[in-house]
Amino acid sequence: MRLLVVADTHLRGTAPQGRRDDFFATCLAKLEEVVDLTESLGVDALLHLGDVFDRPDLAPGVVREFVLVLRRCRVPVYGIVGNHDVYGHNPDSLPRTLLGLVEALGGLRLLARGEVVWLGGGGDLSVQLTGAPFRYDIDSGDGEDYVVKKEAGADVAIHMAHGMLLEKPWVAGLDYTLIDRVAPRTEADLTLVGHYHLGYSRLPLQPVPGRLFANPGALVRLDASLPEITRHPQVLLVEVEGRGIRLRAIPLRSARPGEEVLDRSLIEAAAYRQKGLDDFIQRVRAAWDGRHLHSVEDVVMAIAAGEGYPEEVKVEALRRVGLARERLAAGGGGWP
Template sequence: MRFIYLTDTHCRGTPPVNRKDDYVTALRAKLNEVALLAREWEVTALLHGGDLWDLPNPSIKVVNYFISSLKAAQVPIYIIAGNHDLRGQDLNTLPHTMLGLQNELGLLRLIHSGERLYFQDQNVRVQITGQPYHLEIDQRDPRLDYCVQKQNCDYAIHMVHGMLMAEERYPGSQHTQFSQIYETEADLTLASHMHFGFPDHNYQGKQILNIGALVRLSNHLVEIQRPVQVLLIDLSGGQIELRKLPLKSVLPGHQVLDRGIAEQMAGQVRKLVAAIQWARETREFKEYGLKELVEIIGNQEGASQKVRMEALRSVYVVSHRQVDLEKSDIEAKFRIG
């Protein structure tokens, strides 16, 4: 028994602003390769971590163009809903979306919260569960979304479309940390939603993975450098064996992502960070917390919300790791070449 897991495909008929290649053709090539890998490895099914579509109701033309590639895998597709698959990111709208329609037509199979699916062969019995995105994820008790119990199975795999990460990125960020879900009984937790992915994490034999999105939408340096891959989950030997499969159809990041906008934004972030650092040393702003201070200085500088959030994250990282500003990841992130 084998599965191939992929996530955050963001299928769409128009190119993102940061791409300089033919995004639509490139994405279809990736999906064609995924289908080929599924046939070569003789997988039981494809598992998708959500955000199949970039919009909740893409055109029929766009849907046919992409779904035909995935169906070429000739195996069932099991998926959880991501925030982009939903109208207003509201799970209650799922029946009125393309993903909901495809489920009704039997083109793919949605996994709903609390539902358990079982796969069995002569060697092993596997439980697969999923938590789709909803408006309270990473805000309510994380155990409700990330922790599952094993029932009548050898191994449990749980997919979650949420902001799971090792540590807090900045004050007030909506996220769930690894340590908050350690009581899960899932042998493998597959996180999505955060496109960059994160290093594999293992806690007492339980594995937590985010392999990263199948697409690269932003011009972030991490996005340029990271691998684009799928995950082979192999249980043919009676145990879970994981193998990341980088896609051969993917071009190097610097060939497909435009850095011009990022370089402009980098200058704005550095300017705002410098202003924030200066303000933190003055008596006038001593009473303000970091998040509030960023908003005040951001308003004064006319900085966009995106610039403010990046400045907030950067100052937070620097202050907590005691790294000199000039050597911080602000410079590394926007470094050219």
């Protein structure tokens, strides 16, 4: 049995900040390529790991174009709900979303938590498919949404999840679950994960013998960060033979090199502004010298003294601070 896996397509009609291309056209081209691959690779089903759409309320005309492409897919499409597909991270809002409408019209089949679907694929191979849609506390507990039981009669169990299931610790203070905590407990032979757009460093990871984990990464690059610029979007081919599973990453042909489609100037401008602010704070601290600064005027005086600025510069700075205060008091807002 062959399955094609895609994650985080974030289909939308408008371009995110930092994209140079016609993003809607790019989304359509990528979806077309995925549908073409289901045909050319002869897969039995297409699996989507969530965040099909970028928002729950995309324009119907935009969704229509995507549905027209998806309808060319001749194999069943199974998916799970991602956080972007629904309102307020709540899978229960699905019936009010456009993804819910697409499902109701038969565009794809979304698996609920705990639901089991059996994939036959001809012959006597029996593959158990389950899914864990995103929910707001998926990563705040013990990671139980990532742990499944293999049913009697299943040759292979495959579990799809949309959550921060990661190979190594991430940003402190944010919720995530480590694969090492899940691997010894789940009976899924293969756990397919979406949500973390950069994907795993290797495909698959196998922390425990016979327990494979794969995140192919998002199909689109939504920001111009360095890891995204160097990443080439890909899909994943899963081949199940007896009880064996083989994975192959397939880079998308329609994906352009990062430098062509992503514009770093906004990020660099923001970094430049941040550096200016850091320098400023640094200078205030240096000039502070143990004195208490109670107002913007104190800061101006401290910097002027610390840096030895001429009197007229200090007076001009204080004059502008005064003007800004007046403007704020009058409700105008903003600094000159």
